[in-house]
Amino acid sequence: MNCRSCFSETVPIVDFGKMPIANNFLKNPALDTYRFNLAAEFCETCSLLQLSEQPDPELMFHDHYAFFTGLSTFMAKHFKEMALTNLPLTYSQDFMVSEIGCNDGTLLSSIADLGIRHLGIDPSQNVVESARSKGVTAEVAFFSELTAREMIKKYSQADLILAANVICHIPDINDFARGIKTFLKQDGKFVFEEPYIGSMIEKVSYDQLYDEHVFIFGALSVQSIFNKHGLTLVACEPQVTHGGSMRYTIMHKDAAVISESVGKILLQEKELGLDNIETYLNFGENCAIRKNELVQLLKHLNQKGRKVAGYAATSKSTTVLNFCNIDSSLISYISDSTKEKIGTFTPGSNIPVISHEEMRLNPPDYLVLFAWNHENEILAKESGVLDSNVKWIRFVPKVEIVQ
Numbered sequence: 508m509n510c511r512s513c514f515s516e517t518v519p520i521v522d523f524g525k526m527p528i529a530n531n532f533l534k535n536p537a538l539d540t541y542r543f544n545l546a547a548e549f550c551e552t553c554s555l556l557q558l559s560e561q562p563d564p565e566l567m568f569h570d571h572y573a574f575f576t577g578l579s580t581f582m583a584k585h586f587k588e589m590a591l592t593n594l595p596l597t598y599s600q601d602f603m604v605s606e607i608g609c610n611d612g613t614l615l616s617s618i619a620d621l622g623i624r625h626l627g628i629d630p631s632q633n634v635v636e637s638a639r640s641k642g643v644t645a646e647v648a649f650f651s652e653l654t655a656r657e658m659i660k661k662y663s664q665a666d667l668i669l670a671a672n673v674i675c676h677i678p679d680i681n682d683f684a685r686g687i688k689t690f691l692k693q694d695g696k697f698v699f700e701e702p703y704i705g706s707m708i709e710k711v712s713y714d715q716l717y718d719e720h721v722f723i724f725g726a727l728s729v730q731s732i733f734n735k736h737g738l739t740l741v742a743c744e745p746q747v748t749h750g751g752s753m754r755y756t757i758m759h760k761d762a763a764v765i766s767e768s769v770g771k772i773l774l775q776e777k778e779l780g781l782d783n784i785e786t787y788l789n790f791g792e793n794c795a796i797r798k799n800e801l802v803q804l805l806k807h808l809n810q811k812g813r814k815v816a817g818y819a820a821t822s823k824s825t826t827v828l829n830f831c832n833i834d835s836s837l838i839s840y841i842s843d844s845t846k847e848k849i850g851t852f853t854p855g856s857n858i859p860v861i862s863h864e865e866m867r868l869n870p871p872d873y874l875v876l877f878a879w880n881h882e883n884e885i886l887a888k889e890s891g892v893l894d895s896n897v898k899w900i901r902f903v904p905k906v907e908i909v910q
């Protein structure tokens with residue numbers, strides 16, 4: 508295929524096979540018939556890791572999108588910090604903050620509370636309604652250059668644009684970058700954070716790859732994407748969220764003051780081989796090894812008559828369950844807190860989703876932690892309420908029973 512950013516020929520690195528829509532948790536799994544091929548390719552020219560095929564966005568982000576940022580208290584705190592630390596010390600009355608992919612308004616509500624002009628943009632009607640109920644101004648739209656022009660007409664350009672775990676969802680990355688170029692004021696900042704390629708490679712956290720994540724970025728690829736559009740990378744800050752993320756700050760080239768962090772991270776990425784195809788081919792081989800280890804462990808526990816269930820019916824779990832061919836014979840059910848998911852089945856693998864309360868009443872012997880990126884938060888929450896005999900299984904950064 509051709510790179511979605513620079514159009515060079517890309518190299519295939521890993522193929523996970525046929526996949527359903529990752530977030531398609533349905534009460535009637537017979538209706539879940541759509542499949543696409545989940546595979547990743549690497550561009551040696553701009554160091555961008557990308558999916559070779561992505562389902563139509565309308566199939567993924569719609570009026571019953573069942574992911575609400577505010578459900579994680581840890582993420583809610585994290586986003587509040589992201590919003591507030593990026594505000595300048597002083598700002599004029601017309602200062603405007605925009606968030607692309609505002610979801611349920613978790614981040615923007617702290618801006619709204621300060622009485623600052625703001626605008627959330629999100630393609631899913633139901634989450635936008637939830638944002639509006641928090642007093643957040645929000646519009647239903649996919650962000651693009653055209654959307655940027657419409658928003659400027661209706662509101663204004665933005666001084667600060669924020670986005671978290673959103674840009675990696677947008678396949679036409681050049682149109683997106685042109686949208687930022689248009690929407691951002693001359694001295695404005697665009698701050699976004701995304702799962703980090705360095706962490707994914709290091710931890711072999713291949714479940715970062717699912718339909719919604721068409722890209723996994725690093726500083727090298729981010730710099731290349733925005734440079735082509737008159738913008739530049741001015742800061743990089745590593746984050747612990749989502750199992751290792753990076754926060755990037757982008758400015759117009761002619762207004763940019765570049766921090767030392769950029770050179771430092773770019774150098775680190777070259778030292779780690781993140782610009783080298785061999786690193787990615789090696790990652791592809793490690794995915795197959797991880798799959799084998801997890802399946803062997805589950806089969807072994809099953810043969811010993813142990814009851815194994817899963818914790819957190821995440822979008823990411825769809826890649827793991829389908830790639831590893833795990834069904835309800837190996838994992839009896841998955842417990843989750845999202846009310847829209849309870850009573851449904853996991854996409855493709857047809858494992859029932861029940862509530863955490865129901866799981867705790869009749870707990871399994873082992874729980875596979877699918878939300879491994881929230882391990883500390885979850886284990887702390889469950890330590891007081893879950894039967895202490897239940898053992899946890901993690902599969903990132905390696906397959907093991909948590910001691």
Ligand SMILES: [Zn+2]
Nearest residue numbers: 510513550553
């Ligand atoms: Zn490229």
